[in-house]
Amino acid sequence: MHAEPRASRFVQRLGEGEPRRIRVSFEFFPPKTEEMEKTLWESITRLAPLKPNFVSVTYGAGGSTRERTHSTVKRILAETALTPAAHLTCVAATCEEIDAVIESYCTAGVRHIVALRGDPVGGIGERYAPHPGGYRNAADLVAGIKRLSDVEVSVSAYPEKHPDSPTVEADLDMLAAKVDAGAARAITQFFFENDLYFRYLDRVRARGIDVPVVPGILPVQNFKQTKAFAARCGASVRDMGIDLVYAVCHLLGLRPSHEASREASDGRGALPLPAGERAGVRGVG
Ligand SMILES: Cc1cc2nc3c(=O)[nH]c(=O)nc-3n(C[C@H](O)[C@H](O)[C@H](O)COP(=O)(O)OP(=O)(O)OC[C@H]3O[C@@H](n4cnc5c(N)ncnc54)[C@H](O)[C@@H]3O)c2cc1C
Numbered sequence: 001m002h003a004e005p006r007a008s009r010f011v012q013r014l015g016e017g018e019p020r021r022i023r024v025s026f027e028f029f030p031p032k033t034e035e036m037e038k039t040l041w042e043s044i045t046r047l048a049p050l051k052p053n054f055v056s057v058t059y060g061a062g063g064s065t066r067e068r069t070h071s072t073v074k075r076i077l078a079e080t081a082l083t084p085a086a087h088l089t090c091v092a093a094t095c096e097e098i099d100a101v102i103e104s105y106c107t108a109g110v111r112h113i114v115a116l117r118g119d120p121v122g123g124i125g126e127r128y129a130p131h132p133g134g135y136r137n138a139a140d141l142v143a144g145i146k147r148l149s150d151v152e153v154s155v156s157a158y159p160e161k162h163p164d165s166p167t168v169e170a171d172l173d174m175l176a177a178k179v180d181a182g183a184a185r186a187i188t189q190f191f192f193e194n195d196l197y198f199r200y201l202d203r204v205r206a207r208g209i210d211v212p213v214v215p216g217i218l219p220v221q222n223f224k225q226t227k228a229f230a231a232r233c234g235a236s237v238r239d240m241g242i243d244l245v246y247a248v249c250h251l252l253g254l255r256p257s258h259e260a261s262r263e264a265s266d267g268r269g270a271l272p273l274p275a276g277e278r279a280g281v282r283g284v285g
Contacts, residue, residue: 023052023053024052024280025053025054025056025187025214026047026056028043030057030065030069030071032068054084054085055082055083056085056112056280057069057072057073057076057084057086059086059088059118061121063091063093066101069086069087070086070101070104073105073110084110085154086110086112088114090134090137091117092134094131094134098135098141099148110151113153113154114155114156115142115153115154115178117138138156139174142155142181143181146182153183153184154183154187155179156189157188157200158188158189159189159197160189160235162233172204175204176209186209186211186214188200188213188215188216188280189216189233189234189235190216190235190282200213
């Protein structure tokens, strides 16, 4: 099926007095095999009626999925009514190479990029060294994207601090630099304790950063894999088993009495809470 490239910028705004609606976005991995592609499209078809704010497609380490990310995003634009966002990292590429990717997205009609530094080529644990002719970090990449086009840019945020970051303050400085460079929204690394997110949000606001900070939620499909992801990005998983059981009960409508009364008084018991964007469900496809 063919369709004209169309803009993917999210334009919907809730009007005054309109009821609050929970808005979500979904993050998909670009498929590696035909079977994974089938699963991805089944997932997209099943989730589309939830009318996500946008759906994003990740970019493999070192640009390894460049073509697959691009073709998945293009197919979403061509065959669905969804608003796609393309992830992009700075790893192992010159500014010119990255700029060519940005321009190809713009030509295809993509109007939203999730801009990331990415992980070291040798994997986590190795010290990150920017490509000599490349963007130095995510803030530099955001500025590069904004120089080329006025696409919407989202960036990462770390409720538990990025493992490379020497301090929480340095982490917030980087987020502030990304927002100053033009990022419109931050999407967090996944976490398993809501308080981590709320405490982080307080620190972000106290630092004067006012863009929406979307809580990234990882639906656990594979416990071992989730533990490995968490070890790499510094997220804590101590009580994950309990949290999963708790979440299932929550979905079934079961509430402990103290939470029910607290939710009624301040709404803090359940995600998503703060104004602006709501929840980003990560790693769906
Ligand atoms: C929502 C989300 C989506 C993601 N999607 C992808 C994806 O599609 N593909 C992919 O490969 N990865 C993805 N990642 C992972 C991300 O690439 C890694 O976490 C990477 O290590 C950091 O990239 P960043 O853009 O968050 O970095 P930055 O925002 O540039 O930095 C993160 C933190 O590390 C610190 N830091 C950065 N560089 C240094 C340095 N040289 N020395 C000291 N401290 C430093 C900064 O203080 C900063 O707080 C995603 C992460 C998130 C949260």
